Amino acid sequence: METSEENMLEVILRKAADEPAHRPEFYQTLLDSNVYILGSAGEGEGATELQAGSKISIYNWEKQDGTPIIPFFSSLEVLRKSIDSEQPYLQLPAKSLFELTVGATLFLNPKSPYGKEFLPQEVGHMLSVGIGREPIQRVVEKETKVLLGQPSSYPSKRVDSLTQLFVKHKNVKKAYLCLMHDQSLDVKPHLVIGIQAEGDIEIIMRAAGNVAADTAPNGE
Numbered sequence: 001m002e003t004s005e006e007n008m009l010e011v012i013l014r015k016a017a018d019e020p021a022h023r024p025e026f027y028q029t030l031l032d033s034n035v036y037i038l039g040s041a042g043e044g045e046g047a048t049e050l051q052a053g054s055k056i057s058i059y060n061w062e063k064q065d066g067t068p069i070i071p072f073f074s075s076l077e078v079l080r081k082s083i084d085s086e087q088p089y090l091q092l093p094a095k096s097l098f099e100l101t102v103g104a105t106l107f108l109n110p111k112s113p114y115g116k117e118f119l120p121q122e123v124g125h126m127l128s129v130g131i132g133r134e135p136i137q138r139v140v141e142k143e144t145k146v147l148l149g150q151p152s153s154y155p156s157k158r159v160d161s162l163t164q165l166f167v168k169h170k171n172v173k174k175a176y177l178c179l180m181h182d183q184s185l186d187v188k189p190h191l192v193i194g195i196q197a198e199g200d201i202e203i204i205m206r207a208a209g210n211v212a213a214d215t216a217p218n219g220e
């Protein structure tokens with residue numbers, strides 16, 4: 001597809017595949033979008049307004065290893081390019097699809113150059129916190145001595161991706177990176193990102209955590 005033919009979800013999916021800084025925006029765009037699935041509600045094909053209690057049939061595909069997935073599509077055009085014969089389809093909000101299929105593995109645009117598999121745990125995090133990984137909070141309850149320093153191998157890719165993310169959030173004023181070692185908890189030091197921001201910082205904290213995880217050097 002040419003870029004001019006892409007909808008907003010497809011544009012951000014393509015960007016997120018190449019650059020982790022766009023992935024938090026991708027999750028939010030997806031949750032706000034309508035998507036297409038192969039299936040029926042007994043009322044023909046097309047955009048159907050589902051009522052509470054409606055029974056729908058959702059078609060499954062299989063991956064190469066035989067495990068089932070639920071395919072869904074960012075647009076009707078992408079759906080049509082992914083099938084070889086006429087099949088019934090439904091349009092519904094992506095969030096509703098995730099709520100209807102809790103526990104299943106889904107795949108966005110499985111036959112397109114850019115696609116995304118969603119495992120059940122990831123879907124659960126999206127529904128609860130709006131992003132692919134759930135943050136874990138740690139509260140330091142007593143005075144703790146830690147060692148701080150700069151990493152000998154600077155994580156340039158991570159810093160670049162986080163910088164691109166922070167530019168999207170005007171309330172972020174400064175960000176810092178250091179190496180921290182809490183010898184009472186950790187065998188070896190780990191990287192820490194500090195964020196100075198105004199107003200609601202929770203959204204940017206969750207987004208930064210996901211980007212930092214996706215750009216962790218050497219699987220750290």
